[in-house]
Amino acid sequence: MCSETTTPDYKDTLNLPKTDFPMRAGLPNREPGWLDRWARIGIYDRLREKGKAEARPPFVLHDGPPYANGHLHIGHALNKTIKDIITRSHQMMGFDARYVPGWDCHGLPIEWKIEEQYRARGRNKDDVPVVDFRQECRAFAEEWVGIQREEFKRLGVYGNWDDPYLTMNFHAEAVIAEEFMKFLMNGTLYQGSKPVMWSPVEKTALAEAEIEYHDHKSHTIWVPFRVVSGAGGDLAAARVVIWTTTPWTIPSNKAVAYNPKIAYGLYEITGTPEESWVSVGDRYLLADALAGDTLTKARLEAGQWTRLRDVSAGELAELTLAHPFAGLEGANGFWDYDVPMIDGDHVTDDAGTGFVHTAPSHGADDYECFVRRNWIDRMTHNVGEESEFLPHVPFFAGLQVFDQKGKEGKANTAVIDKLVEAGGIIARGRITHSYPHSWRSKAPVIFRNTPQWFAAVDRKLDDGMGTYGDTIRERALTSIDKLVKWTPPSGRNRLYSMIEHRPDWVLSRQRAWGVPLTCFTKKGALPTDPDFLLKNAEVNARISAAFEEKGADVWYEDGFKDRVLGNVVNPDDYEQVFDVLDVWFDSGSTHAFVLRDREDGTPDGIADVYLEGTDQHRGWFHSSLLQACGTRGRAPYRNVVTHGFTLDEKGMKMSKSLGNTILPEQIVKQYGADILRLWVAQTDYTADQRIGPEILKGVADSYRRLRNTMRFMLGSLSDFTEADRVEYAEMPELERWVLHRLSEIDQEVRSGYERFDFSGVWQVVFNFATVDLSAFYFDIRKDALYCDGDTARRRAARTVLDILFHRLTTWLAPILVFTMEEVWLERFPEEGSSVHLVDFPKTPESWLDGGLAAKWAGIRKVRRVVTAALEVQRRDKVIGASLEAAPVVHVEDEAVLEALKTVAFDDLCITSQITLTGDPVPMEAFRLAGEIEGVGVVFEKAEGEKCGRCWKILPDVGSHAHPGVCARCDAALG
CATH class of the missing domain: 1.10.730.20 (Isoleucyl-tRNA Synthetase; Domain 1)
Structure with missing residues (x-):
């Protein structure tokens, strides 16, 4: 031997x-080389050729367009990586998985950037010809499309980067206009005057998707409205108290609302502190649940008021009130009108007084109450586009709610001071609450009544596309329930609720950079007149052809109205509309000029997947659904997938001020894009x-x-x-x-x-x-x-x-x-x-x-006991490696024991020798009690010499032709 x-x-x-x-990947340095190789060999194009050659079924994830206005953040990286994984995986599962990246190029984000540049140079946007301004916006967007495209490609995202879709491409602008004109022709479009969310800083209406909510400190006031008619006896001298956090809307009050389901009472003041805006003997109508809180806010103490009796809903309905400013000297009778009491389900007794001050020009619920009563003629127009009171409003003309920087103006305090002067306030305070802000300027917004263009979501459409309903809302709700799969399922409920309760869609914006509302109105006609809007297929075709050739800028050229209306109608009889479309209409129309019109679109113009963040239930998913239901009768997607937001390690929202932002570029430089992609794959993206x-x-x-x-x-x-x-x-x-x-x-x-x-x-x-x-x-x-x-x-x-x-x-x-x-x-x-x-x-x-799987499950269980027993011996320095062992394994289960004998169990346990026995497990044996029963291991050292080639310790080592090896190694050596 x-x-x-x-x-x-x-x-x-x-x-x-x-x-x-x-072993060291070196990804940051090596990944660009693979990108270059893929471009050189044309990976994406070769896959499209393969799809055609093999007649593969198409699979299209339609890209929700990011704005072309800045470097990518981590949310962009998450979003595009998820999309890329979906596209690539479906390609490898046998589909022709096409991906056309796109960009939103119109709208306020880009226009705002150009205006910032103007302000920095002391220029005034209004002094610049509109086409020149639009060209600057276009150039800005083009530059950022190029930058973002390279940043997305660096993440390993593949797609048709050479021919992406841009909402500012001429064909896209033509189709967006065509889609709008379908709303014009099918009767969905109308001009109305109603309160919309308005940004005094940006001077435009905003959609719900353009709003975010932040804490805001507001004034709060409790205002009594004097009863002037409809009551006798103890109610004749009573006053109805309202509570509001928007004092600036009091000059536009037109009613006070109550809820018949709320319990109300008549309260009399029996005592007052030294300083108070109430007097002994005053009588107030209040919701019982809120009376104590209201009177305490008026500085009264318990025992300084008494409840006289119940007040029924029937009694409230008969009351007519006076405006708090009625009869004021210098107002010239501006507020000398009756203020009716109206019932409304939106009134609650959770906070306030149980009565709601109603200004239909400045609140959605207020407006709806007036619409139901056909009181639209009672709307006010008291506040201008900079949130300033207009010249005709006594006392307050020119005062702003918010200034051009989004800071509080003088309107609120002026109204409060005038109420104090008029004896029209019993308490005041401040409250911090969630308030709507523009997501771009971060400034607070107001509700303001302005003439706008709307798409009616409940108007019956006679367009031959009524399979899923006769109105946009019906079609949208049916699509959500029957045509679309939601990932995660909660997305369905969120969007369904939004669509179920949403008002008509505000389509118009008072801006310059976008696709104009390509319509004309009859001079002298009212919006309710049948011929108010020009509906002519020949005119529409001319507009579309002009946009296809020159883009939407042509709308602003001198003489354009005459060219498209000439020989059809008298151009002098019509006004040209110069508002631009809500940018969500642009992105909502992408299904038409991408999925429908492109060769790499889909046969039926419907995407297999739309994927974006959860905020897009009120954004792109929402606008695409409404737009498609209005122009094609159904949702433009089969699957909607949503992801959450990206937080820091502590679960906090990322922000520059906190210094906790992580840029994709930083991760790629340190680790490589694959590590970022792996982070995306590891996480449950459906949550934050x-x-x-x-x-x-x-x-x-x-x-x-x-x-x-x-x-x-x-x-x-x-x-x-x-x-x-x-x-x-x-x-x-x-x-x-x-x-x-x-x-x-x-x-x-x-x-x-x-x-x-x-x-x-x-x-x-x-x-x-x-x-x-x-x-x-x-x-x-x-x-x-x-x-x-x-x-x-x-x-x-x-x-x-x-x-x-x-x-x-x-x-x-x-x-x-x-x-x-x-x-x-x-x-x-x-x-x-x-x-x-x-x-x-x-x-x-x-x-x-x-x-076989069941058999090996039993084998692996026994192996676990053996390896655990050997680890104890290794830890105690009895052996250095498992090949030094020759354990005796006791297995009480006869079937498992027989299975073990059919395999080379010593090889499985990486031991040199092993003995299997059905004898009872001795006391000294190693067990994994509580985990694996009926198996015990008694440690023994392997006998023999160590093979110089495979290192197993076996009795036959040294007895073969080649010195110092076992039989297996001797045979291998030949």
């Missing part, structure tokens, strides 16, 4: 892994996500573990050829068990990608790669791969590794686009080769073997 010291060095005889694949340095370190660690798995496979497959392949029937059970697991994983991966569940896909693949493969299968088969000669076992193992390679690289390619390309090219470096040009391999159903 040869001693260890004289044993030759057999290292060079081993089949050690051979690969140039580095967290990101920060520690989280990214954890993502990078997971990446390194996976990279190690891929490196092992590459090294073991370095010289694998088809001649090495073994058929399934010839494989050992261990290999067939791996293929069974792989078949299970294949089903989960496909299902996960179909459901847009990337965190589920990543988790199942990562666990499979690191637990089933690296920690189990690879660990066991290293011995055979390194030490076996040309054996069936080694060939089977390498066949399985090849099968695993093709699946793991393709399964993960949609997520780790750069790394899986690197792995792929390590084996297939030919010019034109790419993992992104192949599909997920088909996995034979015959690989699924439930009986």
Whole structure:
């Protein structure tokens, strides 16, 4: 027997892994090279050619357009990466998955930037010709489209970057106008005067999607309205008290609302403090639930008032009140009108007084109350576009609610002072509450009555598209319920509720940069007149053709009205509308000029997926739904997927002021885009996500573990050829068990990608790669791969590794686009080769073997006990490696014991020898009590000499032709 010291060095005889694949990825430096390669070999175009050649079914994720007005933030990166994973995964599942990126180019965000530049240079926008101003907006948008395009591409997002869609392209502007003119022709469009959210800073109406809510400190006042008629006896001298947080709206009051379901009472003041705006004997009508709070706010103490009696809803309905400013000297009778009491379900007794001051020009509920009563003629027009009281309003003319910087003006305090002077206030205070602000200027907004253009959501449409309803609202609600799948499901409820209760759509904006409302109004006609709007197909066609040729700027050219109306109607009889469309109408129309009109659109003009953040339930999802329901009768999408917002590691919203923002560019420079993409895949994007340095370190660690798995496979497959392949029937059970697991994983991966569940896909693949493969299968088969000669076992193992390679690289390619390309090219470096040009391999159903899986589940349980027992011996320094052990394993379950005897259990446990027995587990045996019952391990050291090649300790070492080796290694050496 040869001693260890004289044993030759057999290292060079081993089949050690051979690969140039580095453990250190170097992604920040290497990823740009792969981007260049993909551009050179035309990956995206080749996939489109493949789709045509194979007649693949199309799959289109329609891109919700970001604004072209700044560098990308982490939310952009999350959004575009999710979209890219969806597109790539569906391509690899057999679809022709097209992706056309797009940009929103019109609207206030861009116009606001140009105005900022003007202000910095001391220029006045109103002194610049409108076409020149629009050209500056266009140039600004073009510049940022180019910047953002490169930033998106750097994230590994692929698509038709050479031909994206832009809402400012001439064809897009023409189609947007055409879609608007469909609303004109089908009777949906009307001009109305109603309160809309208005930005005094930006001087334009805003949609709900352009509003965000922030804390704001407001004045609060309690104002008594004197009863002037409709009551006798104890109510004749009473006053109805209202509470409001917008004192500036008091001059526009036209009614006081009550709720018949609320209990009201008549209260009399019996005592007052030294300083008070109430007097002994005053009588007030108040909701019982709020009377105490109201009178306490008036500085009264308990016992200084008494409740005289109930007041019924019938009595309230008969009352007529006087405006608090009625009869004031110098007002010239401006407020000398009756103020009726009206009932309204919006009135509650949660806060205030139980009565609501009603100014229909400055509140949505107030307006609706007047609409129901056909009192539109009672609307006021007291406040201008800069939130200033107009010249005809006594006392307050020129005073602003908010100034041009969004700060509080003098209007509120002036109104309060005048109320005090008139004896029209009993209490005042301040309150901090959630208040609407413009999402661009961050300044507070007001509700203001202005003439605007609206799309009627409840007007019956006779357009031949009534399959899903006769109105826009009906079609939208039916689409939500019957035509669209929602991920997560809560998205359905959110949008349904919004559509169910939304008012008519405000389409007009008083701005310059956008698609104009391409319509004409009859001079002298009223908005209610049948001929108020010119509805002429020939005129519409001329407008569309002009926009197609020159873009929307042509609308502003001198003589354009005469050119399009000439020979059809007398141009002098019509006014041209110069408001621009709500930018949400632009983006809501993209289905028409992208999905319908482009060759890489969809056959039916409907997208398979719309995906954006949860805020787009009131934004793009919402406007696209309304727009399409008005022009094509149904939703333009089949799936709507939403993601949450990105927070810092502490769960706080990111902001520059807090210094907790993380830019995509920073992550890419430090870690590489694949780490950012992996963060996206790991997170549950349907909820708010967290990101920060520690989280990214954890993502990078997971990446390194996976990279190690891929490196092992590459090294073991370095010289694998088809001649090495073994058929399934010839494989050992261990290999067939791996293929069974792989078949299970294949089903989960496909299902996960179909459901847009990337965190589920990543988790199942990562666990499979690191637990089933690296920690189990690879660990066991290293011995055979390194030490076996040309054996069936080694060939089977390498066949399985090849099968695993093709699946793991393709399964993960949609997520780790750069790394899986690197792995792929390590084996297939030919010019034109790419993992992104192949599909997920088909996995034979015959690989699924439930009986085998059950058997190996039992085997792995016993193995866990053995490895745990050996770890104790290693920890106690009894052994240095598991190959030094020859444990005795007691298994009480007879079926499991027989199963163990059919496999090389010593190889599975990576021991040199092992003894299996059904004898009862002795007291001294190691157990995993509470986890695995009926299994015990008694440690024994392996007997024999250590093989100089495979390091197993066996009795036969040294008894073969080659010195110091075991029989298996002797055969391998030949």
